[in-house]
Amino acid sequence: MKVTILGCGVVGSSWAVVFARAGNDVLIHDPQTASAEAALDFVRKTDAEAAKRCSIAPDLETALKGADYVQESAPERLPIKQALYRQIDALLGPATVVASSTSGLPASAFTEGLTHGARYLVAHPINPPHLIPLVELIPAPWTSPETLAFVGDLMRSLGQSPITLAREINGFVVNRLQSALLGEAFRLVEDGICSPTDVDLAISEGLGLRWCFLGPFATIDLNAAQGIKEYCQNLGPMYFGLAQEQADPREWSPDLVARIEADMRALVPLSDLPSRRYWRDGFLAELVRAKRAIAEGLNT
Amino acid sequence: MKVTILGCGVVGSSWAVVFARAGNDVLIHDPQTASAEAALDFVRKTDAEAAKRCSIAPDLETALKGADYVQESAPERLPIKQALYRQIDALLGPATVVASSTSGLPASAFTEGLTHGARYLVAHPINPPHLIPLVELIPAPWTSPETLAFVGDLMRSLGQSPITLAREINGFVVNRLQSALLGEAFRLVEDGICSPTDVDLAISEGLGLRWCFLGPFATIDLNAAQGIKEYCQNLGPMYFGLAQEQADPREWSPDLVARIEADMRALVPLSDLPSRRYWRDGFLAELVRAKRAIAEGLNT
Numbered sequence: 001m002k003v004t005i006l007g008c009g010v011v012g013s014s015w016a017v018v019f020a021r022a023g024n025d026v027l028i029h030d031p032q033t034a035s036a037e038a039a040l041d042f043v044r045k046t047d048a049e050a051a052k053r054c055s056i057a058p059d060l061e062t063a064l065k066g067a068d069y070v071q072e073s074a075p076e077r078l079p080i081k082q083a084l085y086r087q088i089d090a091l092l093g094p095a096t097v098v099a100s101s102t103s104g105l106p107a108s109a110f111t112e113g114l115t116h117g118a119r120y121l122v123a124h125p126i127n128p129p130h131l132i133p134l135v136e137l138i139p140a141p142w143t144s145p146e147t148l149a150f151v152g153d154l155m156r157s158l159g160q161s162p163i164t165l166a167r168e169i170n171g172f173v174v175n176r177l178q179s180a181l182l183g184e185a186f187r188l189v190e191d192g193i194c195s196p197t198d199v200d201l202a203i204s205e206g207l208g209l210r211w212c213f214l215g216p217f218a219t220i221d222l223n224a225a226q227g228i229k230e231y232c233q234n235l236g237p238m239y240f241g242l243a244q245e246q247a248d249p250r251e252w253s254p255d256l257v258a259r260i261e262a263d264m265r266a267l268v269p270l271s272d273l274p275s276r277r278y279w280r281d282g283f284l285a286e287l288v289r290a291k292r293a294i295a296e297g298l299n300t
Numbered sequence: 301m302k303v304t305i306l307g308c309g310v311v312g313s314s315w316a317v318v319f320a321r322a323g324n325d326v327l328i329h330d331p332q333t334a335s336a337e338a339a340l341d342f343v344r345k346t347d348a349e350a351a352k353r354c355s356i357a358p359d360l361e362t363a364l365k366g367a368d369y370v371q372e373s374a375p376e377r378l379p380i381k382q383a384l385y386r387q388i389d390a391l392l393g394p395a396t397v398v399a400s401s402t403s404g405l406p407a408s409a410f411t412e413g414l415t416h417g418a419r420y421l422v423a424h425p426i427n428p429p430h431l432i433p434l435v436e437l438i439p440a441p442w443t444s445p446e447t448l449a450f451v452g453d454l455m456r457s458l459g460q461s462p463i464t465l466a467r468e469i470n471g472f473v474v475n476r477l478q479s480a481l482l483g484e485a486f487r488l489v490e491d492g493i494c495s496p497t498d499v500d501l502a503i504s505e506g507l508g509l510r511w512c513f514l515g516p517f518a519t520i521d522l523n524a525a526q527g528i529k530e531y532c533q534n535l536g537p538m539y540f541g542l543a544q545e546q547a548d549p550r551e552w553s554p555d556l557v558a559r560i561e562a563d564m565r566a567l568v569p570l571s572d573l574p575s576r577r578y579w580r581d582g583f584l585a586e587l588v589r590a591k592r593a594i595a596e597g598l599n600t
Contacts, residue, residue: 104538126506127523134506161505163498171542173494173502178516179542180484184476185516194473198463200515202473205461206426206434208515209591211508213583215500216478216485221564222577223427228564232557238404240551242471242479249543257532264521264528277522282598283513290590291509298582 001154004029004057004067006084008039011101012073014128016043019071020050021130022158028056029063046130064091069154071123073101081110089114097147099123099137103175106168107140117142123151123162124172131284133161136172184246190256196263213291301454304329304357304367306384308339311401312373314428316343319371320350321430322458328356329363346430364391369454371423373401381410389414397447399423399437403475406468407440417442423451423462424472431584433461436472484546490556496563513591 003019005012008030016039020026026043030036036056044051057063064070074084081100088098097119100107111120122138129135135155139148148164155162165172171179185199194202210219217228224231268276303319305312308330316339320326326343330336336356344351357363364370374384381400388398397419400407411420422438429435435455439448448464455462465472471479485499494502510519517528524531568576 126510132506132509134502136502161501163494163501165494166492169491169493170545171538173488173499174506175538176488176542176546177481177484177499177502178507179539180480180546181477181516182520182539183543183546184480188473188476191469192466193469194463194465196517197515199473199477200517201461201463202434202436202477203511203515204513204518206432206474207478208508208511208513209432209584209587210426210580211503212512212587213504213508214580215497215503215508216481217496217500217560217564218504218567220482221568222573222580225573227561227570227573229557229561232552236552236557238471238475239479239482240549242476243483243549245470246476246480246483247547247549249540249547251540252532252536257529257536260517261527261529264517267518268521270527273522273525273527279598280510280514280522283594284509286594286597287509287512287590290587290594294583294586294590297586298579 001025001068002027002066004063004070005039005073006030006060006063006070007073007075007101008032008035009073009075011125011127011129012071013039013042014130015071015073015101015125016040016054017046017050017130018158018160020053021047024053026054027063027067028054029058029060033058060087061091064088064093064096066093067096069151070096070098071101072098076102076104078105078109081105085110085114085120089116092116092119095119097121097150099151101125103172107138107143108168111140111142118144119147121147121151122172123155124174125160126174128281128284129160131281131288133159133288134174135160135162136165136174137162138165138168138172140168183249186252186256186260187246187248187250189260190250190253196260197267212287213295301325301368302327302366304363304370305339305373306330306360306363306370306388307373307375307401308332308335309373309375311425311427311429312371313339313342314430315371315373315401315425316340316354317346317350317430318458318460320353321347324353326354327363327367328354329358329360333358360387361391364388364393364396366393367396369451370396370398371401372398376402376404378405378409381405385410385414385420389416392416392419395419397421397450399451401425403472407438407443408468411440411442418444419447421447421451422472423455424474425460426474428581428584429460431581431588433459433588434474435460435462436465436474437462438465438468438472440468483549486552486556486560487546487548487550489560490550490553496560497567512587513595 001024003024004027005016107122121143124136126132152162220231221228301324303324305316305328407422421443424436426432452462520531521528
């Protein structure tokens with residue numbers, strides 16, 4: 001398949017790896033040629049074999065020509081997306097599908113009124129997509145079911161794990177789930193219940209170990225003899241009580257953020273953040289490999 | 301150290317493994333002798349070497365005599381705990397510390413007015429503790445700082461990861477965090493945004509991969525060039541908007557639970573739940589090993 005990467009920041013560069021390592025021909029384009037070159041460099045360093053299938057397109061017209069699929073990862077500013085999609089719309093071939101990596105803008109906000117609306121949608125990865133499989137697909141009201149099905153199949157062919165939302169919603173699914181957890185995390189620290197580091201441990205040495213291979217529903221399904229129905233009967237009232245206490249939206253005050261930041265900086269100084277990110281990506285890569293090996297080992 | 305396990309269900313049996321494999325002498329007691337024998341059997345199957353340090357105490361008095369530490373995992377019913385702690389209080393040696401595994405009852409509800417209140421607290425594990433390191437320590441208002449420090453050190457000596465709450469709070473920390481995530485998960489399904497299976501994938505193939513080794517704060521700290529402060533400046537307003545939408549506590553209706561249950565049963569039939577739990581525990585054991593190996597490999 002012929003795939004085009006538009007926009008070559010961290011997300012676009014990682015997407016280039018995803019498409020090229022699965023055997024697709026990848027054209028990379030960014031208005032800043034240096035960014036496109038940096039992305040190609042990133043692919044070379046990450047997967048030299050895959051990089052042989054990547055090349056740089058000098059302009060948008062060349063980038064789109066003959067493309068089956070376009071993954072757009074331009075900056076997260078609405079006017080930029082709107083202008084870009086107007087350009088894309090004028091150049092688009094008869095069957096090309098275009099997905100945006102945006103984490104916050106619904107496709108309806110930048111594809112309304114365009115000619116090829118049925119072939120635009122959001123395909124939001126968790127960064128970086130070459131390490132984390134989850135991709136959420138969010139249709140605009142005018143995205144066709146065929147487009148959604150095509151992108152779902154494409155993502156699975158790449159080894160990604162797509163989920164499909166029925167409609168646009170603020171934060172999509174991933175950031176809504178993260179928001180719920182972060183809201184309580186900030187509240188626990190603000191209320192003096194425990195330290196930021198202890199909240200992090202509650203997840204990384206506790207709940208996160210299950211959530212790394214079982215979702216929240218599958219987790220509780222295993223925590224009652226007769227499964228999730230019994231679990232909800234027994235604990236539903238307790239959780240409803242907690243939900244009422246947690247219906248308490250708060251802004252993250254500068255003071256609170258400063259307290260949490262102090263804990264974070266004690267663990268990782270500001271100057272070490274780049275190397276810590278490199279460490280995280282290495283950890284993620286090994287973790288995903290280990291997860292697969294464990295799943296295969298237990299199934300045999 | 302001499303450790304006593306009171307109550308021999310799933311939690312107590314797993315605790316016996318935790319204490320015995322770390323080299324402690326473990327006395328096991330349950331009013332039902334068959335339960336104590338089943339617990340000893342569980343230790344034998346899990347760690348035969350550790351089981352050599354375990355024995356069964358025929359009655360509560362023998363169980364408590366000379367114990368340095370007691371981990372109580374009796375049934376989660378307040379009158380049972382209250383009666384048990386009155387018995388314990390009458391028999392307790394001059395330095396023994398007693399921690400309850402309760403996931404929902406604060407220690408103040410069953411230790412008020414007793415003689416040795418300073419040496420009672422909650423030490424709530426995530427099930428099963430021999431596989432998941434996190435333990436939350438929750439003091440009653442009368443628990444002494446020395447008791448808290450002693451149990452924290454003891455847990456670390458066992459290879460567990462203790463966190464300490466400043467005071468009693470409904471759901472403690474772990475279930476409050478789980479409640480926040482579950483609340484949004486149920487809401488997304490109820491509102492028809494996506495299927496239960498897709499919510500699970502959003503975590504198990506997405507956010508959960510990071511949360512398995514980075515807590516929620518450490519995760520976002522790495523997601524902005526200048527760390528968590530910049531992240532909160534950029535995205536705080538977006539998350540506050542989501543938090544306001546999520547301040548919408550709902551009971552889990554039987555209809556909603558039935559829909560989710562249908563998805564779960566399609567993946568794992570009811571009759572397969574016991575073997576699925578065995579699979580989960582095997583997965584957890586391998587995952588914790590893999591996490592340690594990855595951390596060590598990346599640090600060298």
